[in-house]
Amino acid sequence: MHIQLRFFASVREALGTAEENLVLPAHVRTVGDVRDFLRQRGGVWAEALAEGRALRMACNHQMTGAGTAISEGCEVAFFPPVTGG
Amino acid sequence: MPIRIQTEDFDLGAEVARLRASQPQVGAVVVFVGTVRDMNEGASVATMELEHYPGMTEKALQAIVGQARARWELVDALVIHRVGLLQPLEQIVLVAVTSKHRGEAFAACEFIMDYLKTQAPFWKKEQTPQGARWVDARVADDEALAKWGPLAALPGPAAAPAPGEPQP
Numbered sequence: 001m002h003i004q005l006r007f008f009a010s011v012r013e014a015l016g017t018a019e020e021n022l023v024l025p026a027h028v029r030t031v032g033d034v035r036d037f038l039r040q041r042g043g044v045w046a047e048a049l050a051e052g053r054a055l056r057m058a059c060n061h062q063m064t065g066a067g068t069a070i071s072e073g074c075e076v077a078f079f080p081p082v083t084g085g
Numbered sequence: 086m087p088i089r090i091q092t093e094d095f096d097l098g099a100e101v102a103r104l105r106a107s108q109p110q111v112g113a114v115v116v117f118v119g120t121v122r123d124m125n126e127g128a129s130v131a132t133m134e135l136e137h138y139p140g141m142t143e144k145a146l147q148a149i150v151g152q153a154r155a156r157w158e159l160v161d162a163l164v165i166h167r168v169g170l171l172q173p174l175e176q177i178v179l180v181a182v183t184s185k186h187r188g189e190a191f192a193a194c195e196f197i198m199d200y201l202k203t204q205a206p207f208w209k210k211e212q213t214p215q216g217a218r219w220v221d222a223r224v225a226d227d228e229a230l231a232k233w234g235p236l237a238a239l240p241g242p243a244a245a246p247a248p249g250e251p252q253p
Contacts, residue, residue, distance in 0.1 A: 081222030084207025
């Protein structure tokens with residue numbers, strides 16, 4: 001499955017990238033799975049997306065939890081809690 | 086219900102005048118303007134940079150205003166949020182709400198701001214004498230949102246932190 005990844009704010013800076021096109025293995029089915037998959041890259045990926053981190057996730061522009069299923073071509077984003085206003 | 090994300094400043098008077106134009110049923114206009122402070126968390130702030138998630142931000146703000154309109158009888162609502170580099174004293178955000186009576190406008194304006202602070206994808210980065218730092222989300226902002234009760238029509242199944250996730 002192909003998905004588009006987006007990263008924002010401190011997560012983007014920590015990873016040194018704002019976006020990426022990714023081809024996922026079949027076992028990666030949810031937004032939480034994507035986070036786990038990326039963590040396995042180690043280094044800054046393991047650190048920025050670590051389990052205990054306050055991280056927000058979005059799928060196709062909607063804030064979502066780890067259990068949300070992903071689909072072909074969807075856009076998954078990771079970012080810190082928001083601080084606008 | 087206009088929503089605007091922009092780098093340029095806004096004219097409060099002109100925006101409110103536009104919102105009220107040809108709306109004689111309006112009896113109340115409530116406006117909130119958020120501005121850049123020169124101090125935060127004990128450090129002086131030289132500049133502030135606002136980042137957002139293009140596309141998602143507009144959808145989130147539309148959903149927020151939609152929630153407000155479902156809860157209160159409003160004539161109109163306007164949200165303008167600036168992005169990019171800002172200086173102390175500059176305006177960051179405008180929320181303007183019109184209604185027949187003041188109660189609806191007061192409540193809806195506060196609700197939109199509380200909701201925006203925790204659900205709209207904007208992030209602030211401050212430049213201080215100790216260097217640049219991202220502004221942390223505040224527990225008080227989550228508490229402010231909680232006072233409005235369940236948000237049935239949030240854009241997405243789990244806008245609140247996942248169970249077991251530490252609060253920022």
